Amino acid sequence: MDNIIIKTENLTKRFGTFFAVRELSFEVYRGEIFGFLGANGAGKTTAIRMLIGLLKPTSGIASVAGFDVYKEPDKIKEKIGYMSQKFSLYEDLTVLENLRFFGGIYGLKSETIKSKSAELIKKLGMENIARKLIKELPVGWRQKVAFSVAVFHNPAIVFLDEPTGGVDPIVRRQFWDMIYEASESNITIFVTTHYLDEAEYCNRISIMDEGVIKALDNPSELKKKFDVDSMNDLFNLIARKKLLPDYEKTLQFYY
Amino acid sequence: MKRLFSFIIKEFKHILRDSRVLLILFGMPVVQVLIFGFALTNEIKNSKVIVIDYSKDEISKKMVNKIEANKYFEIIEHTDNKNIILDYFRQGKIKAAIIFPQHFSYDISNSRGSQIQIITDATDVNFANSIKNYISAIINECLTELVLGKDKRLTILPQIKMLYNPQLKGAPNFVPGVMSMVMLLVCVMMTAIAIVREKEMGSMEVLLTSPVSPVLMIISKVVPYFVISTIDLCLILLLSVYILDLPVQGSLFLLVAESLLFIITCLIIGILISIRTSSQQIAMLISLVGMMMPAVFLSGFMFPIENMPYVLQLFSNLVPSKWFYIIVKDIMLKGAGFEIIWKETLIIAFMMFLFLLVSFKTFKVRLYQ
Amino acid sequence: MRLLFYLLQKEFRQVFRNKPIIAIIFIVPIVQFLILPLAADFEIKNINISLIDNDRSSISKKLINKITGSGYFRISSIDNTFNKALKKIEAEESDLILEFPANLEKNLLRDSNQKVLISINSINGIKANLAGFYLINIINEFNKEMQTELSPNFQNEKGIDICSLDWFNPNLNYKIFLIPGLLAILVTLVGGFLTALNIVREKELGTIEQINVTPIKKWQFILGKLIPFWILANLVFTNGLILGYLIYDIVPQGNLLILYGFIDIYLFAVLGLGLLISTISETQQQAMFVMYFFMIVFIMLGGLFTPIDSMPTWAQYFAYLNPVKYVIETIRLVMLKGSNLEDIIPQTIAIFFFAVIINFLAVLNYRKTT
Numbered sequence: 001m002d003n004i005i006i007k008t009e010n011l012t013k014r015f016g017t018f019f020a021v022r023e024l025s026f027e028v029y030r031g032e033i034f035g036f037l038g039a040n041g042a043g044k045t046t047a048i049r050m051l052i053g054l055l056k057p058t059s060g061i062a063s064v065a066g067f068d069v070y071k072e073p074d075k076i077k078e079k080i081g082y083m084s085q086k087f088s089l090y091e092d093l094t095v096l097e098n099l100r101f102f103g104g105i106y107g108l109k110s111e112t113i114k115s116k117s118a119e120l121i122k123k124l125g126m127e128n129i130a131r132k133l134i135k136e137l138p139v140g141w142r143q144k145v146a147f148s149v150a151v152f153h154n155p156a157i158v159f160l161d162e163p164t165g166g167v168d169p170i171v172r173r174q175f176w177d178m179i180y181e182a183s184e185s186n187i188t189i190f191v192t193t194h195y196l197d198e199a200e201y202c203n204r205i206s207i208m209d210e211g212v213i214k215a216l217d218n219p220s221e222l223k224k225k226f227d228v229d230s231m232n233d234l235f236n237l238i239a240r241k242k243l244l245p246d247y248e249k250t251l252q253f254y255y
Numbered sequence: 256m257k258r259l260f261s262f263i264i265k266e267f268k269h270i271l272r273d274s275r276v277l278l279i280l281f282g283m284p285v286v287q288v289l290i291f292g293f294a295l296t297n298e299i300k301n302s303k304v305i306v307i308d309y310s311k312d313e314i315s316k317k318m319v320n321k322i323e324a325n326k327y328f329e330i331i332e333h334t335d336n337k338n339i340i341l342d343y344f345r346q347g348k349i350k351a352a353i354i355f356p357q358h359f360s361y362d363i364s365n366s367r368g369s370q371i372q373i374i375t376d377a378t379d380v381n382f383a384n385s386i387k388n389y390i391s392a393i394i395n396e397c398l399t400e401l402v403l404g405k406d407k408r409l410t411i412l413p414q415i416k417m418l419y420n421p422q423l424k425g426a427p428n429f430v431p432g433v434m435s436m437v438m439l440l441v442c443v444m445m446t447a448i449a450i451v452r453e454k455e456m457g458s459m460e461v462l463l464t465s466p467v468s469p470v471l472m473i474i475s476k477v478v479p480y481f482v483i484s485t486i487d488l489c490l491i492l493l494l495s496v497y498i499l500d501l502p503v504q505g506s507l508f509l510l511v512a513e514s515l516l517f518i519i520t521c522l523i524i525g526i527l528i529s530i531r532t533s534s535q536q537i538a539m540l541i542s543l544v545g546m547m548m549p550a551v552f553l554s555g556f557m558f559p560i561e562n563m564p565y566v567l568q569l570f571s572n573l574v575p576s577k578w579f580y581i582i583v584k585d586i587m588l589k590g591a592g593f594e595i596i597w598k599e600t601l602i603i604a605f606m607m608f609l610f611l612l613v614s615f616k617t618f619k620v621r622l623y624q
Numbered sequence: 625m626r627l628l629f630y631l632l633q634k635e636f637r638q639v640f641r642n643k644p645i646i647a648i649i650f651i652v653p654i655v656q657f658l659i660l661p662l663a664a665d666f667e668i669k670n671i672n673i674s675l676i677d678n679d680r681s682s683i684s685k686k687l688i689n690k691i692t693g694s695g696y697f698r699i700s701s702i703d704n705t706f707n708k709a710l711k712k713i714e715a716e717e718s719d720l721i722l723e724f725p726a727n728l729e730k731n732l733l734r735d736s737n738q739k740v741l742i743s744i745n746s747i748n749g750i751k752a753n754l755a756g757f758y759l760i761n762i763i764n765e766f767n768k769e770m771q772t773e774l775s776p777n778f779q780n781e782k783g784i785d786i787c788s789l790d791w792f793n794p795n796l797n798y799k800i801f802l803i804p805g806l807l808a809i810l811v812t813l814v815g816g817f818l819t820a821l822n823i824v825r826e827k828e829l830g831t832i833e834q835i836n837v838t839p840i841k842k843w844q845f846i847l848g849k850l851i852p853f854w855i856l857a858n859l860v861f862t863n864g865l866i867l868g869y870l871i872y873d874i875v876p877q878g879n880l881l882i883l884y885g886f887i888d889i890y891l892f893a894v895l896g897l898g899l900l901i902s903t904i905s906e907t908q909q910q911a912m913f914v915m916y917f918f919m920i921v922f923i924m925l926g927g928l929f930t931p932i933d934s935m936p937t938w939a940q941y942f943a944y945l946n947p948v949k950y951v952i953e954t955i956r957l958v959m960l961k962g963s964n965l966e967d968i969i970p971q972t973i974a975i976f977f978f979a980v981i982i983n984f985l986a987v988l989n990y991r992k993t994t
Contacts, residue, residue, distance in 0.1 A: 052837050053836075053837065054833065054836055054837065074839050074841075075839075077837055077838055077839040078839040080837065082833075082834065082837040084830060084833050084834065086830035086833070087830070088829070088830040088831045088833055088834040089831070089834070090634070090638065090831055091829075092637075092638050092641050092642070093634065093637060093638065097634070097637060100630070100633075101630055101633070101634040102834075102838070104626070104627065104629070104630025104631075104633075105627055105630055105631070105835070105838050105839075105840050106838060106839070107626075107627065107839075133641075149834075273907075273910065275904070275905065275910045275913070275914060276909060276910055276913055279913040279914065279916070279917050282917070283916075283917060283920070286917070286920070286921060287920065287924075290920075290921065290924050290925060290939075291924070293936055293939070294924070294925055294935045294936060294938075294939035295924060295930045295935070296749065296750075296930060296934050296935070299750075299931060299933075299934060300931075300933065300934040301933045301934060302931075302933055303933060329933075342967070344791065344792070344961055345957060345961050345962065345963040345964070345967045346957075346963065346967045346968075347953055347956075347957050347963075347967075350933075363784065368784070368785065369784055369785070370784070370785040370786075370787055371784055371785070371786050371787070372787050372788070372789065373786060373787070373788040373789070374788070374789045374791055375788060375789070375790055375791065376791060376792060376961070377790035377791055377792055377793040377794065377796060378792050378793050378800065378801050378956065378960040378961065379798075379801045380793065380796045380797070380798035380801065381798060382931065383790055383793075383796070384796075385754060385757070387786075387788050388754065388757040388758065388761060389757060390786070391761055391764075391786050392757050392760050392761060392764075394784060394786060395760075395761070395764040398784060399764075399767075409732055409733070409736055409737070409767070409770050409771055410736065410737040410738075410767050410771075411687070411728075411732065411737070411738055411739075411740055411763055411766065411767055411770075412737055412738070412739050412740070413739075413740055413742055413759055413760050413763045414739045414740065414741050414742065415742045415743075415744065415756045415759075415760075416741065416742065416743045416744070417743075417744055417746035417752055417756075418710075418713065418743050418744060418745050418746060419745060419746055419747050420746040420747050420749060420752075421746065427747050427749075428747055428748050428749065440916070445909075445913075448908075448909050448912070449909070452907070452908075452909065534644070535908050535909070536642075536644045536645075536821065536825075536908070537643075537644045539908075539912055540644045540647065540648065544652060544655070548656075552659065552660060552663045553663060557929060558663050559748065559751065561670060562669065562670075563662060563663055564662050567659065567662055567663055584747065588747055589714055591714065595714075595715070
């Protein structure tokens with residue numbers, strides 16, 4: 001079907017005896033905002049990394065933008081943008097220099113880069129900070145720049161892995177405005193998040209737990225299906241039980 | 256106390272999990288001792304030379320044989336062709352050419368005198384000088400043999416006895432140097448990088464907000480490296496005694512005590528560097544340029560300090576490794592007791608307190624401002 | 625090709641914003657060039673003698689004058705007994721004990737030969753050895769003079785003259801030897817460490833992931849990393865050549881093109897090593913120590929300070945596998961002796977193979993996926 005842009009069938013990743021992702025099957029439609037929810041360690045990041053060609057699946061089938069993840073990872077890479085959980089722009093380059101660099105390696109022409117950057121900077125009101133090093137910017141701005149870099153080359157799909165982590169509510173709001181805007185210009189959005197209010201912004205969401213998708217539909221349908229009032233209750237029902245031990249693990253790391 | 260203990264355990268786990276670094280930590284002293292002990296020698300041996308003997312008579316042959324039999328030289332070619340000398344030098348094949356003129360025996364036996372020519376590759380001056388000295392000594396010895404027995408001439412015969420290290424091994428000089436290099440590597444560089452890494456990754460702040468006192472935390476970071484360097488010390492001593500055949504002449508207890516003093520000094524320097532820097536690369540650079548390089552060049556184990564210009568000699572006094580090198584050399588090789596090395600010990604102890612003081616001052620400033 | 629341009633532009637921007645790297649590239653060489661040749665003066669002079677003269681005759685006095693007049697030796701103490709003199713050696717106040725037996729002159733005239741005892745502190749083997757040879761040569765010369773003076777029938781008999789020619793460095797300037805070796809080490813360290821640390825730093829910070837999701841090809845990324853450091857190392861080398869000329873007046877004897885050509889092939893081997901190490905390291909600390917390990921072994925066994933010919937057989941065989949040995953040797957040949965291309969063919973072939981093999985391994989090991 002032409003309308004399907006990501007398709008997986010029984011996609012599995014095993015590390016030793018541990019199944020990070022187990023027999024994942026789902027479809028993402030062109031142009032939609034697809035929310036990918038789950039507690040820490042549910043397998044979200046592993047799934048994304050397989051789709052964008054950073055990780056080889058153990059078994060199963062997956063195709064992104066019509067290309068097979070096993071055979072044509074380089075073709076996929078031309079069609080996608082990615083914003084990782086870990087902030088990954090060059091902190092010792094300026095905003096403009098980062099745009100120029102990433103635009104350049106996606107094969108944009110020099111003039112295109114220049115005009116697009118100028119446009120972007122005007123739109124976001126970044127005139128004052130365009131020539132500042134990334135490390136001098138507040139977290140909110142960094143995330144906006146990172147998103148701009150991810151969609152700079154007009155990809156068919158953009159993968160956002162926890163894009164709003166550690167960002168205040170106002171910036172989060174602005175960030176979602178940017179996501180909608182990208183979506184309107186026909187970019188498919190694949191986003192993972194912790195914030196359940198954000199899940200409501202998505203066209204469809206899937207909730208993952210222990211490497212398996214437990215629910216997949218649009219938010220209101222899901223609420224109806226599971227007979228809950230809010231996303232929060234839904235999430236509690238399906239995945240929250242996982243959260244507690246996770247916090248303990250984090251604490252143990254430091255002590 | 257229990258909390259400190261669990262901290263230390265955590266640090267140990269970090270290090271022990273990293274097999275590559277672990278390999279270097281324990282492999283490095285072994286490899287360095289072996290290389291310095293067995294492979295490196297300043298002695299000039301097997302220097303490749305060619306001999307051009309235009310006489311090929313009794314005396315010249317005798318002298319060539321003498322040169323050939325000597326461990327200092329290896330004659331790679333006998334030839335009559337003078338033109339190849341330049342090519343051979345340019346190809347790096349030889350270090351010197353020795354030329355005997357025609358009618359060599361005849362001229363000598365008939366008191367006409369003769370001349371041997373030595374052409375050296377003088378790019379390495381010390382090497383060239385040594386070669387000339389060795390060849391002259393060999394030829395003179397040969398001449399003395401020829402002349403002795405014929406008639407009685409007044410001759411003073413030098414009798415040379417080598418003290419402490421009769422086989423002229425390189426190891427006695429190098430082992431104390433390797434000790435200080437390994438300790439600088441583990442205690443200064445590793446320690447500094449490990450602490451700065453936590454700063455860089457941001458986990459330092461989490462630690463600082465914990466109920467453990469910052470000083471205890473630093474101590475817990477440092478203890479594993481203290482243990483590792485102590486193990487390295489034992490390794491080096493065992494290797495030098497059993498493999499290099501270099502027994503500790505003086506008191507083993509004194510040697511270990513002095514080494515521990517040096518290790519602690521190094522750890523404090525490592526901490527100081529980590530407090531004052533914010534990136535791993537800068538910490539590396541400072542430990543490398545500020546500590547490792549002076550230790551190699553100015554501590555006396557590679558190059559004799561008394562040959563250096565006065566300014567450098569003065570400067571070398573600031574290098575802790577220099578004093579440690581003297582102490583180890585005196586105890587290990589000459590069997591010196593504390594009464595001989597108290598001065599050097601005092602200097603290192605003084606440096607230690609100075610660094611400690613500066614660390615504390617900086618640490619407080621950084622924490623409470 | 626255009627892609628490569630963006631990669632290079634980005635690397636250069638980052639490098640020139642990184643102060644420690646600028647320091648490594650421009651300041652460390654200056655310090656090294658200024659201090660090392662001064663520190664690494666192996667020339668043996670000022671050898672201290674503890675003298676025990678049990679004879680105090682005219683011959684012993686003349687010999688002492690001859691020894692101190694040579695410029696290599698000075699009398700630091702005069703002692704009565706061997707044990708007292710030994711104490712001076714232990715305290716490092718003197719390097720050797722020269723002991724004239726009682727009645728040296730009398731017995732010499734009677735038996736025509738006599739022994740003098742020389743005991744040398746040989747902890748530093750080379751110094752001991754050279755001191756011994758200097759003394760032997762001085763005494764031999766003294767013997768000749770004495771024979772000429774005291775036995776008239778010997779007068780018109782001539783011995784062997786040893787005449788020496790010092791090629792390539794007739795003024796015996798010892799500093800020129802170290803500079804080419806230092807240059808070789810400098811480009812090795814800069815190229816190797818910078819490459820390894822740079823790539824691992826991107827791993828540590830996570831920026832490499834952002835690159836890995838782009839359609840960029842493996843070879844483009846690798847070239848984009850190698851070329852900047854290749855250029856930087858060339859800068860460092862040039863910087864070093866200029867310093868060598870300004871400070872020590874060293875003008876390369878050979879063809880500069882040959883020199884750069886060789887260095888540039890060698891650099892690909894070194895950068896490849898850095899790349900290889902970065903592919904097996906996760907943190908800068910690991911990369912640093914693995915690199916340090918290789919460098920210590922390569923440099924120590926590469927003949928920078930101690931001659932390879934003097935090493936045991938196993939170390940000499942190892943030297944064939946040591947790229948640093950080839951580069952030290954070749955830079956010395958070309959810079960100091962003006963060797964031509966055909967003189968350094970074996971070294972060039974060896975280095976070329978290193979470059980190919982190391983880079984092959986590195987590219988093989990480099991993965992865009994985990």
